[in-house]
């Protein structure tokens with residue numbers, strides 16, 4: 247069991263193939279992003295020792311609850327012989343959280359607050375001290391890069407650490423080395439709790455986003471039904487793909503997009519099922535290609551991968567989850583013959599990825615960026631396949647900084663004038679400062 251203050255962090259993700267179909271038990275391929283979410287857990291001052299507080303400045307949310315007014319009685323009893331939480335939300339607890347505890351919040355804020363309350367009530371106890379949970383992210387929110395899962399993983403990790411369900415990770419040299427069984431068990435547990443957070447945020451997640459946000463790297467993921475364990479194949483020799491990530495800046499919510507596909511499937515099963523099967527088939531082909539030894543990754547290999555990107559986008563358009571702005575991005579990359587483009591994540595807005603052709607001159611990529619930025623789109627430079635969830639504790643060498651971080655980086659009050667989210671990555675970011683350890 248650890249005590250505050252401490253930081254946890256988890257990455258966003260890019261789905262390369264298979265979004266939406268993943269919700270229906272088809273395989274999907276995704277990789278962790280270098281853009282991440284950070285959560286600071288700190289102890290409240292004495293006068294606020296009876297409240298638990300959320301500070302989520304990215305969604306302009308600040309909310310406190312009196313700890314003893316929370317519905318502790320509605321928390322389901324955990325079976326003593328199962329460590330992992332069930333994969334379904336408990337209806338009684340969801341009803342007890344209901345609308346009253348999160349009144350006046352926008353849907354964007356409410357889903358995050360409900361995810362927090364659900365995990366807090368399940369993992370903590372009324373006798374814990376008053377604490378503040380402050381979230382900041384370098385990820386765009388609601389843009390298909392798994393911000394919800396990275397927040398859910400951060401919440402699950404912090405609350406599991408506080409309750410003693412997991413211990414801080416051993417320090418490792420890099421993500422692939424030094425397998426540690428205790429850390430593996432811990433991150434599996436964090437992943438399972440984070441899945442429930444994702445359920446609170448968008449109803450029927452496949453689990454791929456929280457799997458990548460907790461474990462990091464690149465994975466092939468397949469959700470299994472009837473209590474069978476999900477498939478999660480780590481793709482170790484993931485080839486270095488040249489990708490451009492473009493945010494249409496069109497806001498949308500995953501919950502709405504996923505519900506739309508569910509409606510289509512119910513209304514036109516004979517039409518929709520073959521589309522999902524087509525996505526399944528192309529993801530399986532892409533998986534084989536991405537597993538090829540390096541010497542076989544030639545021009546023909548690259549072309550096949552790009553073709554699959556194009557087909558995947560076409561099938562997502564058929565499912566009705568594109569958006570005119572995503573089509574404008576695709577058209578620009580097609581016109582400049584940069585490569586093949588698909589939407590990534592739930593679509594309806596948010597991000598697209600372009601798999602760039604090998605021989606494209608930098609000047610054309612520059613032109614593309616200018617054109618896209620001219621339309622108000624954001625072009626992200628990021629790398630794929632990094633670390634999963636990790637944590638950072640105060641040490642002798644960083645003790646002086648903690649107070650400043652709490653005040654200047656994570657507080658809603660101080661943050662409002664600050665603007666630049668990249669500041670957080672430079673100040674406490676993974677890779678920017680020493681001391682992070684990953685499960």
Ligand SMILES: Nc1ncnc2c1ncn2[C@@H]1O[C@H](COP(=O)(O)OP(=O)(O)O)[C@@H](O)[C@H]1O
Pocket residue numbers: 283302303304305353354355356357358359381382383386387388389390391392393394395397447448498499500501591592
């Ligand atoms: N930085 C953040 N602070 C607070 N809540 C966040 C943050 N990022 C994401 N969320 C939560 O995740 C939701 C967005 O998730 P979603 O619609 O799945 O989009 P995506 O995961 O593609 O970004 C928000 O409504 C909010 O509840």
Ligand SMILES: C[C@@](O)(CCOP(=O)(O)O)CC(=O)O
Pocket residue numbers: 261264265266267268269389390391392393394450451452453454455500504590591592593
């Ligand atoms: C549409 C879906 O396949 C991915 C959603 O990702 P995001 O929330 O848009 O980042 C849903 C899921 O797999 O849970």
Ligand SMILES: [Mg+2]
Pocket residue numbers: 392393394395448455500
């Ligand atoms: Mg999401």
